Amino acid sequence: MRPATVSDLLKSQGKLTPQVLLLEEGNSWYAVVVVDVSSLDAQPITATVQEVALDYSNRYSAEKTEEYNDMLLKYMKMDPSCLPRPLNEPPTWTVSLSGSSAGNLFCDVTSPDVVARLERGKCWFCYGTREICAGCTRGVAQEFDLFMSCGTDLACPNCMGIDIALEDKTFQQRLLGYARPNVTAHEIRERTKHLNARLAELGYPPMRWRDAEADEMDAEAQRTQS
Ligand SMILES: [Zn+2]
Ligand SMILES: [Zn+2]
Known part of the structure; x- marks a missing residue:
């Protein structure tokens, strides 16, 4: 809006x-x-x-x-x-x-x-966490064409929007692919910024999403360098 x-x-x-x-x-x-x-x-x-x-x-x-x-x-x-x-x-x-x-x-x-x-941020799908594990929704993710394997922290389609959730599904598919790492620490942080901009638009506080993993990747890169 x-x-x-x-x-x-x-x-x-x-x-x-x-x-x-x-x-x-x-x-x-x-x-x-x-x-x-x-x-x-x-x-x-x-x-x-x-x-x-x-x-x-x-x-x-x-x-x-x-x-x-x-x-x-x-x-x-x-x-x-x-x-x-x-x-x-x-x-x-x-x-x-x-x-x-x-x-x-x-x-x-x-x-x-x-x-x-109007519903004060109460979400029946993610219970206000703003993220869902697309493999653990008892069939609900399928209703939004968002079914994936377990281990996702997908942007919730109900409270964040279907478009941003579908876009995030593409990111998750790369993240969970077999040849790791498929995404860079930079990409993880860019995703966090993008999702947090949407949260701010809706009046929700920012979240860390997968930033801990990005930190981990940076630390690992440091270790192999030295
Ligand atoms: Zn939600
Ligand atoms: Zn799961």
């Missing part, structure tokens, strides 16, 4: 975006939709947003996650029978879209953003 601008909220002919947006207010996050945008001549330009009900049941496969992402993008166009019962007297907020107070409304929300912000 990213900070929403006026052009994200207004589609062609002044139509309001059907997306679910995330609003950060104080220390809390809310799922909202935009119900009005002020005149574009106003200073600052404001949007009126209203809280909506979201389904928080677990997305147990790549397919379910994609359906969920699709629902987030098309919320106001969805058949109401596919959505949770609307909130009774939902709270509304007026949000500034320009000037110094802008920036607490986010668009292009995906399932990992919902996990991080």
Whole structure:
């Protein structure tokens, strides 16, 4: 997700975006939709947003996650029978879209953003460790096309995202290959940086991933040199 601008909220002919947006207010996050945008001549330009009900049941496969992402993008166009019962007297907020107070409304929300912000980082798959052993998931990894042998510390597809998990699978395949070492200490640390950038985006603290192994490889190289 990213900070929403006026052009994200207004589609062609002044139509309001059907997306679910995330609003950060104080220390809390809310799922909202935009119900009005002020005149574009106003200073600052404001949007009126209203809280909506979201389904928080677990997305147990790549397919379910994609359906969920699709629902987030098309919320106001969805058949109401596919959505949770609307909130009774939902709270509304007026949000500034320009000037110094802008920036607490986010668009292009995906399932990992919902996990991080609205489900408070609670993940049914990795239990909040942000990594899974792709060989020990009792068949769940297969639902995300991520099944591998034991010994992986794969980025969790549910809370970090399917794309980054699939990308990490390629790294793991090289790491676990027969001809060792297949990856350099530098590559291990680059992966750590890449995954930690994603964690930071989602508001999670950084992790060491396989940096201990990189340290070990460096120490070993030192020993053979001397
Ligand atoms: Zn997870
Ligand atoms: Zn395992």
